[in-house]
Amino acid sequence: MKRRRIADRGVRVLFSVNAVLAAAVLLGILIFLLAYGIRAFIPAGAVDPEDPSTQPLTLGGFLFGASWNPDAYGQPEYGIVPLLLGSLITTVLALLIAIPMGIAGAVFIAERLRGGVRVAVKMAVELFAGFPSVVIGFFGLLVLGPALARVFNVPSGLNVLNASVLLALMSLPTIISVSDDALRVVPHSYREAAYALGASPWTTAIRVILPAARSGILAAVMLGFGRAVGETMAVLMVAGNAPIIPRSLFDPVRTITTTIAIELGESAFNSIHFFALFALGFILFLIALFTNLIAEALIRREKRSFTL
Amino acid sequence: MSPEGSVNSPAKLATKNLSVFYGSFQAVIDVGIEFPACAITAIIGPSGCGKSTLLRSLNRMNELIEGAKIRGEILLDGKNIYQLNVLELRKRVGMVFQRPNAFPLSVFDNIAYGPRVHGINRRQKLTEIVERSLKAVRLWDELKDRLDQNALGLTDEQRQRLCIARMLAVEPEVLLLDEPCSALDPIATLHIEDLLRQLKEKYTIVIVTHNMQQAARVSDFTGFMLLGKLIEFGTTSQIFTRPQHPETENYISGRFG
Ligand SMILES: Nc1ncnc2c1ncn2[C@@H]1O[C@H](COP(=O)(O)OP(=O)(O)OP(=O)(O)O)[C@@H](O)[C@H]1O
Numbered sequence: 001m002k003r004r005r006i007a008d009r010g011v012r013v014l015f016s017v018n019a020v021l022a023a024a025v026l027l028g029i030l031i032f033l034l035a036y037g038i039r040a041f042i043p044a045g046a047v048d049p050e051d052p053s054t055q056p057l058t059l060g061g062f063l064f065g066a067s068w069n070p071d072a073y074g075q076p077e078y079g080i081v082p083l084l085l086g087s088l089i090t091t092v093l094a095l096l097i098a099i100p101m102g103i104a105g106a107v108f109i110a111e112r113l114r115g116g117v118r119v120a121v122k123m124a125v126e127l128f129a130g131f132p133s134v135v136i137g138f139f140g141l142l143v144l145g146p147a148l149a150r151v152f153n154v155p156s157g158l159n160v161l162n163a164s165v166l167l168a169l170m171s172l173p174t175i176i177s178v179s180d181d182a183l184r185v186v187p188h189s190y191r192e193a194a195y196a197l198g199a200s201p202w203t204t205a206i207r208v209i210l211p212a213a214r215s216g217i218l219a220a221v222m223l224g225f226g227r228a229v230g231e232t233m234a235v236l237m238v239a240g241n242a243p244i245i246p247r248s249l250f251d252p253v254r255t256i257t258t259t260i261a262i263e264l265g266e267s268a269f270n271s272i273h274f275f276a277l278f279a280l281g282f283i284l285f286l287i288a289l290f291t292n293l294i295a296e297a298l299i300r301r302e303k304r305s306f307t308l
Numbered sequence: 309m310s311p312e313g314s315v316n317s318p319a320k321l322a323t324k325n326l327s328v329f330y331g332s333f334q335a336v337i338d339v340g341i342e343f344p345a346c347a348i349t350a351i352i353g354p355s356g357c358g359k360s361t362l363l364r365s366l367n368r369m370n371e372l373i374e375g376a377k378i379r380g381e382i383l384l385d386g387k388n389i390y391q392l393n394v395l396e397l398r399k400r401v402g403m404v405f406q407r408p409n410a411f412p413l414s415v416f417d418n419i420a421y422g423p424r425v426h427g428i429n430r431r432q433k434l435t436e437i438v439e440r441s442l443k444a445v446r447l448w449d450e451l452k453d454r455l456d457q458n459a460l461g462l463t464d465e466q467r468q469r470l471c472i473a474r475m476l477a478v479e480p481e482v483l484l485l486d487e488p489c490s491a492l493d494p495i496a497t498l499h500i501e502d503l504l505r506q507l508k509e510k511y512t513i514v515i516v517t518h519n520m521q522q523a524a525r526v527s528d529f530t531g532f533m534l535l536g537k538l539i540e541f542g543t544t545s546q547i548f549t550r551p552q553h554p555e556t557e558n559y560i561s562g563r564f565g
């Protein structure tokens with residue numbers, strides 16, 4: 001009895017320590033990004049009135065500036081709007097492709113597959129979720145890019161469309177896997193009730209199971225969003241990377257993540273440019289944090305509503 | 309009242325040499341039973357004797373269980389149910405489960421679910437069906453102002469009635485009920501039994517029950533099952549007053565099960 005209680009305590013302490021550690025690391029990253037990012041906005045040491053590259057940025061100019069051009073001779077510009085839009089456009093397009101396919105896939109796995117086949121397919125999907133993004137980038141660069149260029153008769157296949165399709169591919173496993181989990185916690189009695197009324201498996205899935213699992217599926221979508229918005233390498237390889245606001249699917253595009261990856265190495269250490277990239281990272285962190293928080297909350301609500 | 313002794317009303321639903329297997333385990337053994345039209349037939353027997361399995365075979369719900377197989381014949385109006393489209397069969401042979409399994413939807417959408425699945429989408433028609441179905445289970449007065457409330461917020465009895473109404477909404481001919489009152493209190497149980505007595509005017513009803521008083525109170529015919537076999541079938545009064553088999557008598561008098 002007593003030994004059991006001590007073991008209980010031990011496990012609880014272990015878990016608490018882990019949770020605190022995870023939170024501390026997260027907080028540490030946040031503070032680190034903030035501490036560096038903020039220095040882009042405050043004059044640090046010598047401001048040379050002759051050299052525009054030492055002028056601190058204004059918050060308004062950073063958040064609402066329509067041009068990102070740190071290398072411009074004379075007046076470098078640090079407006080994140082094109083990058084933010086680049087991230088959002090590619091991510092939203094990716095989700096437009098991945099959500100319907102992902103939900104359909106999850107319904108298929110959860111409702112139509114059984115036993116060993118189910119387990120195998122699910123494992124394959126989860127394996128694909130951890131696929132190295134460089135490899136997917138190669139696929140976009142060497143296969144999808146040329147194909148898009150030929151099919152749509154455009155000069156380059158490295159554009160918004162290519163990046164979005166790759167992001168869709170990469171968020172698909174997450175969406176399928178988490179949606180499948182959400183579908184599986186829907187009580188079996190709902191399926192029975194629907195079948196007993198003469199509903200086909202697909203009608204049952206669409207009219208009963210999906211609505212019952214909607215918050216879990218929403219969470220899956222949010223996680224897919226997080227995956228897509230944070231992806232760097234594959235996008236870097238296929239997006240063309242011109243920091244402009246794209247006007248069509250066939251324009252090149254530059255996202256927040258790729259900007260950091262491209263420019264961090266070439267910016268002078270502790271320059272305004274250098275700190276501005278940390279500020280970008282901070283924005284990205286906020287986006288990812290909020291989508292994950294929302295997803296967590298939705299998943300928790302889902303679990304609660306079925307343990308009556 | 310049921311005709312004493314003989315069972316010669318026309319059979320709405322019947323099984324012939326029906327066996328049901330779970331893998332290699334045989335849960336129902338060579339059962340031949342006829343369910344007379346517009347009457348209530350109760351299936352009684354100790355736990356695990358195959359009552360639910362038999363019932364679930366009648367609308368092919370049992371085949372949703374992995375590894376379940378059947379042998380023999382099931383006839384609806386004399387026609388083998390495997391010659392019917394399974395969705396059509398389940399529309400004609402409705403089912404109510406042990407635990408009220410209302411959908412997490414509004415009262416209205418719960419009842420409209422079946423009709424919608426079968427292609428009825430006009431709002432006015434659906435409203436009519438919802439009203440008629442709720443009236444049939446005597447829930448209309450209680451719920452007519454709460455049709456858009458989530459059905460999960462209703463009481464157990466209301467939810468079980470709602471499940472019956474939901475089944476009636478697709479206009480079935482046969483009602484299968486698997487221990488429909490086991491999650492309800494005694495008063496609610498009596499209410500549901502009243503309801504069943506009314507419904508038998510129009511429907512052929514099969515009820516599985518653990519509760520022998522309930523079988524005696526509500527049914528016209530009774531079948532007694534033991535270890536997968538149908539031991540005895542007859543009018544309820546005959547089974548309860550003059551059982552032909554010693555096993556039946558033992559069970560009725562409470563000596564086992
Ligand atoms: N899915 C299944 N897989 C394997 N065996 C099963 C399955 N369902 C039921 N059985 C077995 O089949 C037999 C009959 O089960 P069934 O549920 O039909 O009995 P029942 O008479 O309805 O019992 P109860 O009164 O407890 O509901 C039991 O021995 C049971 O263990």
Ligand SMILES: [Mg+2]
Binds near residue numbers: 361
């Ligand atoms: Mg049972």
